[in-house]
Amino acid sequence: MLIRSLLLLLAVATSTMVLSAVSAGAEGRAPSQHVGSAMALLATLEDARILPPEGTPEANHVIRVVIQFQSVFAKSTNPAVHEFFHQALVTHVGEAQAAPEQAAFAKTGWTGTVLAALAERRRSADPGDLEKLAAGFSAFNLTLQDFEFLTGLFDQARREYRNRGREIEEVFAERRRDMPGGRS
Secondary structure (H helix, E strand, C coil), X not given: CHHHHHHHHHHHHHHHXXXXXXXXXXXXXXXXXXXXXXXXXXXXXXXXXXXXXXXXXXXXXXXXXXXXXHHHHHXXXXXXXXXXXXXXXXXXXXXXXXXXXXXXHHHHCCCHHHHHHHHHHHHXXXXXXXXXXXXXXXXXXXXXXXXXXXXXXXXXXXXXXXXXXXXXXXXXXXXXXXXXXXXX
């Protein structure tokens, strides 16, 4: 299990640098907080025992969607993506906390709050609202199915943790503290 975690985290760090350089253009590497938050999400999913075996196409798909959707919601200029993200946060944490939560995400990457908000919004959104996201996602080589897959993983992990008497947000926060940029 430890070897799998280390290999997975190494793959994430390497993939993050490559994919963020491609999607960010001249911006280069992702901030360490973004690398750490992607690693924390993958570790949280692994702890829930829902990750596919390492080195498989399915595992590579998980890594790609975790990294790329973080970039989508942090960097996309697509109005539909911005509105969806904002509404997800407003619904989850309220109007007063939505903007600060969005600003924190732009700086540090994934949080349990952001992940929960996006998963809840995806489940409650009408298909027309989701279709509006397609163009914004495609700019990052992602699809609506990829978004459903990512939020589905989060929901599956949430159920697993609740079966254990825990909340995924607290597990994510614990894992996040142990990753690059997690203590800043």
